[in-house]
Amino acid sequence: MAIKQLTPTLSVTAQLTPADIAQAAAMGFRAILCNRPDGEGADQPTAGEMGAAARAAGLDFAYVPAVAGALTDADAIAMRAALDSLPGPVLAYCRSGARAETLAEMAGALVRQDAxxxxxxxxxxxxxxxxxxxxxxxxxxxxxxxxxxxxxxxxxxxxxxxxxxxxxxxxxxxxxxxxxxxxxxxxxxxxxxxxxxxxxxxxxxxxxxxxxxxxxxxxxxKLDWNAIPGLSEALGNDGVTSNYRYDLAPYTNRLVKQFKGGRALFTQPPMPIKCAGAPQKAMYLSCHRWEKAGMLGNCDVQFHTAGAVLFGVPAYVPALMDYVRRYGINLNFGSKLVEIDGPSKTAIFEQADGDSVRRVAERFDMIHVVPPQMxxxxxxxxxxxxxxxxxxxxxxxxxxxxxxxxxxxxxxxxxxxxxxxxxxxxxxxxxxxxxxxxxxxxxxxAIYDGYGSCPLTVEAGKIVLAEFGYGGKLMPSFPNWLIDGTRPSRLSWLLKDTIxxxxxxxxxxxxxxxxxxxxxxxxxx
The missing domain is CATH 3.50.50.60 (FAD/NAD(P)-binding domain)
Structure with missing residues (x-):
């Protein structure tokens, strides 16, 4: 199917068949427009057949038949009306695509593309x-x-x-x-x-x-993976992963499932980042799996965060600290990942030391990295x-x-x-x-009150449901007797997992x- 894009919202092509409609939908088209009269060719599908195929694929359809070599002002008006009513992008077709393009031009659809x-x-x-x-x-x-x-x-x-x-x-x-x-x-x-x-x-x-x-x-x-030298090359290999990428989250699962002990590092860059609790979520869920497998005692789990606190809203910190102690997690505040060497399994951190900053090399068996964001x-x-x-x-x-x-x-x-x-x-x-x-x-x-929510997955089956607005004001969606957001809750897990x-x-x-x-x-x- 050879397609010619005329504008951001209109493309033309030669004769389509019902079998082509699914491909057009997959390419992002929202509507099909037929400019070829029924019966013009012996083997062409009818407009009715094409319309049915389009609707079955979730696309809109319009039929604006026009005779090649005899296009009229009435044809242009009908074309304009169809283009105004159809959701874009639209794919128009005729025998070769030329008639559809000419009609679009007559209808005024091919004005300067920047207009x-x-x-x-x-x-x-x-x-x-x-x-x-x-x-x-x-x-x-x-x-x-x-x-x-x-x-x-x-x-x-x-x-x-x-x-x-x-x-x-x-x-x-x-x-x-x-x-x-x-x-x-x-x-x-x-x-x-x-x-x-x-x-x-x-x-x-x-x-x-x-x-x-x-x-x-x-x-x-923007997730700035290249801001940390060595990170882009290391991702997906040598135990280096991140849940901040679709293709890497399954690798996190494999690493955690196959982990038999050793040093596991989890990092958090300077704020702001999207879903500020996500770096910790990966860590708590990993620790819970290792705990259930009876190997948590063989794990040296470290959390390196560039921030000065575990979580920015103090009301939720006590519950999180309970899990930090339960899992034996070593907290490293003011510790920013600045370089990584995947093959040697070494991560370099800059850590605040009074008024100075020192570079510290940490060996790892696996590391979950959250990239700087801007x-x-x-x-x-x-x-x-x-x-x-x-x-x-x-x-x-x-x-x-x-x-x-x-x-x-x-x-x-x-x-x-x-x-x-x-x-x-x-x-x-x-x-x-x-x-x-x-x-x-x-x-x-209307006004926005700063509401945000961070379901902190502290173990499989329990969540600390952090809900807060501007200035860290607590903004629970549910009464305290149903869900106390400052404590781990099974109902909160049901919310994230199922609802x-x-x-x-x-x-x-x-x-x-x-x-x-x-x-x-x-x-x-």
Whole structure:
């Protein structure tokens, strides 16, 4: 199937068959448009057959037949109407593809590629981007909304801790991006490279431009694996692993399962990082497996954190310290991983020693590494960036302080909340209603309270459910008699193991705002 891309949202190709539809869906197309009249060729499938195949694959379908060599203004008007109604990207076809391209040009679809305009543009098709898009389209039908996202795969990243622990299969955390883009939303399968806020445009990696009425920025964080010399080369070999990568979480599981004793190191880089409890989660679940296997006494487990405390919210530290003592974990505060040699199984740390810093070499049999994290380069070097490099926002409204038509959420925004999926879930409806207000020329109408959640998996079957907002204020979702978040709970494990994954796939990404309805300004207690 030879495809010619005309714009970010429209491509053309030669005659398709029903068998081609699944491939088109897998490539990210959201709709099929037929420009070839039925009966033009003896062996061509009918529009009815093609429409049925498209709908079976979850794609929209339109039939705009036009006679080759005799295209009319009426054909162009029908083509324009179809393109306006179909979710993008659209794949149009005829006998050779030429007629579809000509019709697109007649319909005005082939204007300069940098002039594509949408009411709302979302940069980032991860958890935050799709959840926000879903909330917006549920509130306003017919809105022209586009998501800029280059990846074909979408991941439920909170599940990678469970993959590393042998609880989830890695495939359970992965789905096709095309299947998650909300209906009616155009997917621009590209990377953003720059922002021109004064012109209200986003520049794509190939210099195309997309203009907007309101911009929402949520591309996530950059995991800087190369910031630690030797790490990129060592990952996946010689006992070096990380649950922060889809392909490595299964390796964590194998290492822990096969471990027969020795030195196991777990690292945490300087903040901010996404899911600040994840470095510890990997350690506690590993220790619990070794404890059950009767070999914990043969393990020298060390936690090296660049921070000065075990967890940033003091209320949860006593419960965590109980497990540190139970598992015999050696805590090393102010200890930052700066180099690793996989073949020699040696890790180099910089450790604070009074006013000086010393380098310490530690041998290991296995090491779980969390990489340094920062805002993506195109964010850090943009006019949207705060001093931290993340998108500058007002912590309550999540609106940019200098560009009132720009909002940000998720891991890439500068708000001081914990960078967790739970935070993005709470932020998405707030940004959705505020973005619609901005589109209507109104000020923000909802506020975000800094809520984030970190289910700390202290053993298989028990979790310390940390829930807190700005300033470390405890913000439990459940009454204390049901779940005391400061103590390990089996019910909290059930929440993470069984309840949260379907809430993510079937709730958050579908715009269902269970327990996260936006708090309107003036309505907060």
């Amino acid at each position: 594509a305009h949408y009411d709302v543009v979302i940069v980032g098709g991860g958890s935050a981007g799709i959840a926000t898009a879903a909330s917006i389209v549920k509130r306003r039908r017919g809105i022209r909304l586009a998501i800029i996202e280059p990846s074909e795969a979408h991941y439920y990243q909170p599940g990678w801790t469970m993959v590393g622990a042998g609880v989830f299969d890695s495939g359970f955390t992965r789905r096709e991006e095309a299947r998650l883009i909300p209906r009616g939303v155009t997917w621009i399968k590209a990377s953003a490279s720059a922002f021109l806020p004064d012109e209200k445009q986003v520049v794509l990696h190939d210099d195309r431009r997309v203009s907007y009425g309101v911009l929402i920025v949520c591309p996530g964080v 805002a993506p380069d195109f964010i850090r070097h943009s006019p949207l960036a705060a001093a931290s490099g993340f998108v500058e926002v007002d912590e309550a409204t999540l609106r940019h302080p200098r560009y009132p038509d720009i909002y940000a959420l998720g891991d890439a925004c500068s708000a001081s909340n914990a960078k967790t999926m739970a935070a993005a879930r709470k932020q998405a409806p707030v940004v959705a209603v505020n973005a619609l207000a901005a589109l209507d020329g109104q000020p923000p109408v 949260l994954p379907p809430v993510y796939w079937n709730g958050m990404l579908k715009g269902r705002e269970w327990m996260v309805k936006p708090c309107l300004i003036g309505a907060q207690s």
